Amino acid sequence: MSHDDAAARLTAIQAEIARAAATASRKPDEVTLIAVSKTHDADAIRPLIAAGQRHFGENRVQEAEGKWPALREETPGIVLHLVGQLQSNKAEAAVALFDAIHSVDRPSLVTALAKAMDKTDRRPACFVQVNIGDEEQKGGCAVADLPALLAEARTAGLRIAGLMAVPPLEVEPAPYFALLARLARDHGLGGLSMGMSGDYPTAVTIGATHVRVGTALFGGRA
Ligand SMILES: *Cc1c(COP(=O)(O)O)cnc(C)c1O
Numbered sequence: 001m002s003h004d005d006a007a008a009r010l011t012a013i014q015a016e017i018a019r020a021a022a023t024a025s026r027k028p029d030e031v032t033l034i035a036v037s038k039t040h041d042a043d044a045i046r047p048l049i050a051a052g053q054r055h056f057g058e059n060r061v062q063e064a065e066g067k068w069p070a071l072r073e074e075t076p077g078i079v080l081h082l083v084g085q086l087q088s089n090k091a092e093a094a095v096a097l098f099d100a101i102h103s104v105d106r107p108s109l110v111t112a113l114a115k116a117m118d119k120t121d122r123r124p125a126c127f128v129q130v131n132i133g134d135e136e137q138k139g140g141c142a143v144a145d146l147p148a149l150l151a152e153a154r155t156a157g158l159r160i161a162g163l164m165a166v167p168p169l170e171v172e173p174a175p176y177f178a179l180l181a182r183l184a185r186d187h188g189l190g191g192l193s194m195g196m197s198g199d200y201p202t203a204v205t206i207g208a209t210h211v212r213v214g215t216a217l218f219g220g221r222a
Pocket residue numbers: 036038059083084166196197198212213214215216
């Protein structure tokens with residue numbers, strides 16, 4: 001996909017988000033589009049920044065450390081989201097670099113993040129990731145463990161913005177989005193990080209506040 005295409009894709013996706021929001025009587029500015037730039041280099045990212053995109057997502061701390069400090073110097077106002085699994089030993093690096101962490105999913109990580117926040121004096125917004133389909137080998141806390149994990153995260157002083165999930169592949173995602181929305185409501189949380197390239201309009205109609213779109217913006221990953 002050429003870089004010119006990336007800006008055109010951005011416009012099309014923003015229009016799609018606005019259309020989906022309207023069908024649910026929501027305003028498009030209630031939805032933050034996170035451009036998931038994992039595996040894509042600075043030359044692929046710059047056209048989107050030039051087109052006005054400011055929220056970006058990465059899934060590896062080390063990869064993000066390699067490209068974002070320089071891009072941030074070029075353009076102020078970049079907001080970086082970590083959307084991938086986080087090892088506790090990378091918590092401090094993640095807190096130093098990211099403005100939001102969408103993959104808080106276990107007590108040991110809560111502890112590591114709280115320690116890193118005290119040390120760095122930074123408080124990224126945190127989303128608790130829920131294994132919404134109760135799938136084996138999938139990131140996220142079990143639905144049954146969510147109340148206890150949220151309580152721990154709040155006690156530890158994390159700034160909990162909402163919930164995040166990746167529904168099971170190859171099945172209709174709407175019921176999973178609806179379940180995540182209900183869990184967030186039950187726990188008084190406003191943020192809902194859900195919806196990817198294949199299903200973000202559906203997620204927006206069900207209440208997503210953050211959609212995480214990679215392939216539809218950048219093309220396929222190697
Ligand atoms: C890669 C990734 C995305 C983006 O996926 P696309 O299908 O390329 O839009 C969203 N969320 C998470 C957690 C990811 O790892």
